[in-house]
Amino acid sequence: MPAADTPPPAYRRRADAERNVAALLEAAAASFVERGVDAPVRDIAARAGVGVGTIYRHFPTRADLVVAVYRHQVDELAAPAATDAGSPSAALRAWVDRFVDFLVTKHGLAAALRSDDPAFLALHASFLDRLVPVCDGLLEAAVAAGECRPQVTGYELMRGIGNLCIGAESDPRYDARRMVEVLLDGLRPSS
Amino acid sequence: MPAADTPPPAYRRRADAERNVAALLEAAAASFVERGVDAPVRDIAARAGVGVGTIYRHFPTRADLVVAVYRHQVDELAAPAATDAGSPSAALRAWVDRFVDFLVTKHGLAAALRSDDPAFLALHASFLDRLVPVCDGLLEAAVAAGECRPQVTGYELMRGIGNLCIGAESDPRYDARRMVEVLLDGLRPSS
DNA sequence: CTTGCAAGCGGAACACCGTTCCGCTTAACT
DNA sequence: AGTTAAGCGGAACGGTGTTCCGCTTGCAAG
Numbered sequence: 001m002p003a004a005d006t007p008p009p010a011y012r013r014r015a016d017a018e019r020n021v022a023a024l025l026e027a028a029a030a031s032f033v034e035r036g037v038d039a040p041v042r043d044i045a046a047r048a049g050v051g052v053g054t055i056y057r058h059f060p061t062r063a064d065l066v067v068a069v070y071r072h073q074v075d076e077l078a079a080p081a082a083t084d085a086g087s088p089s090a091a092l093r094a095w096v097d098r099f100v101d102f103l104v105t106k107h108g109l110a111a112a113l114r115s116d117d118p119a120f121l122a123l124h125a126s127f128l129d130r131l132v133p134v135c136d137g138l139l140e141a142a143v144a145a146g147e148c149r150p151q152v153t154g155y156e157l158m159r160g161i162g163n164l165c166i167g168a169e170s171d172p173r174y175d176a177r178r179m180v181e182v183l184l185d186g187l188r189p190s191s
Numbered sequence: 192m193p194a195a196d197t198p199p200p201a202y203r204r205r206a207d208a209e210r211n212v213a214a215l216l217e218a219a220a221a222s223f224v225e226r227g228v229d230a231p232v233r234d235i236a237a238r239a240g241v242g243v244g245t246i247y248r249h250f251p252t253r254a255d256l257v258v259a260v261y262r263h264q265v266d267e268l269a270a271p272a273a274t275d276a277g278s279p280s281a282a283l284r285a286w287v288d289r290f291v292d293f294l295v296t297k298h299g300l301a302a303a304l305r306s307d308d309p310a311f312l313a314l315h316a317s318f319l320d321r322l323v324p325v326c327d328g329l330l331e332a333a334v335a336a337g338e339c340r341p342q343v344t345g346y347e348l349m350r351g352i353g354n355l356c357i358g359a360e361s362d363p364r365y366d367a368r369r370m371v372e373v374l375l376d377g378l379r380p381s382s
Numbered sequence: 383c384t385t386g387c388a389a390g391c392g393g394a395a396c397a398c399c400g401t402t403c404c405g406c407t408t409a410a411c412t
Numbered sequence: 413a414g415t416t417a418a419g420c421g422g423a424a425c426g427g428t429g430t431t432c433c434g435c436t437t438g439c440a441a442g
Contacts, residue, residue: 014419015409015410016408016409016420017418017420020419040398040399040400041399041400041401042399042400045421050420051420052400052422053403053419053422054419054420056400056401057418057419057420062400111302111305114357116361119400151369151372152369152370152373153364156364156365156366159358160365160370160373163354163358163370164354167307167350170307173344174346174350178342178347179347179350179351179354179374181342181377182342182343182351182377182378183373183377185376185377186374186376186377187377190376204389205390205437205438205439206438206439207389207437207438208389208390208391208438211390211391231427231428232428232429232430233428242391242393243393243429243430244392245390247429247430247431248389248390248391253429
C-alpha cells in the first residue's frame, strides 16, 4: 500500500500515476461531500477521469482513500492545541469540540468508524492510533487535576463521542454537540 | 402493508400465507441473531423455505420485518415499569437500562436506527413513535423533581443512547452501558 | 366433488455495487 | 529508437436488494 500523499516516496512514481493520485484525492473529497464516504467507487473514478482499476492500485481499500483524503485534518487534531485553555478539563473540552466539528461535517464518517465492513477496518486503526493518545493525555491530565472522574478510558471516550456524532448531519432534531457536552458533564466529579 | 402479527386481521388470510408469515418471523429472528438485522433476504427466505417474493409480499420493506420480529420486546419497553423505582430519576435510569439491554443484544439494530437507507426509514418512525413518549414522560418527571437538568429532549436522549450502543457488540474495549451511565450523569443538576 | 377465481407463491431477471484480473499503453531510462 | 515494467482501463464476476409475472393452490360456491 503506497503512501499516496507524502511527496518523497523513496523511489519516484511515474508522472501520470502522480497526476492520477492527485485527481483521485480531489474527486474522492468532492464525492464524500456530496454522497458521503460510501460514495460508489465508479463515481469517484469517473469524476477523476480514470478507470476503477486505478483506484484500487493506489488505494487498495476504501479506508486507504478515506485516510488519505482526511490526512491533513487528522494531523491538525493530533497536533497540540494552539492556545492554552486555562485548565485541563477546558483543554479536553476544547479538543473534543474540534473533534466533533471534524466528524459532524463528514457524511457517514462517524458511522464508518463503527462499521464492521472489512473495507473500513484500517480506518479504525489509523484514526484511533493517531487520536486516542491525544485524547488519553488530555483526559488523564483532567483526572489528575481532579476535574474528571476516572470513569472511562480515552479510547471509550473517543468512541462514545464518535458514536454521538453518527447521523447528526441528517437529523435537525438532534444536536450532536449538545449531547457530547452532556457526556463530558457526566465525567465531572459529583458535587 | 399487512399487520403481520395481530391474530385477527379483519378478513382472513389464507392458511398457507399465515404459515409462511410465522416461518418468516422465526427465520428472520434466527438470521438476525447470527448475521445481524442486515442478513441477506435470500438467506432468510431459504431458511423459512419460501421464495424471496413471499418476503416482499408480507414485509414490503426491511423495516416491516424488523418491526414485526421485535414487536413484543418493544411492547414491553413501551409498557410502564413493573416495579416502583423510588424516584423519577431512578425510574428513568431503570427504563434506560432496559432499553440499552434491548439494543445491545441485537446485532446492528442500533446502527439501523441511524441508517439513512430508505429500507430502514419506517424503522425510525415505528420505534421512536412508540418509545419517545415513554422516555419523554420519564425525563420530564425527573426534570420536574429537580433531579435532571432540562438540557435535552426525550427524543435526543433516546437518539444519544441508541448511538452509544452502536458497535458495542463487537468491541470488547467499549462498554455501552457505562457510557450511557455517564451520559445520564451529565444530566444531573450541577452541585 | 367439481369448478372458478384470486390470493399467494417462486424464482428468474434486473440494477447496482465492490473487487479482481489481464491485455494494452506509455513513461522513463538506456 | 528500443526495451521494460509500472501503470492503466474496463470487462467480468459474485453478491446484494427489488421487481415482476406466470403458475399454484386455498377456499368457497354450486
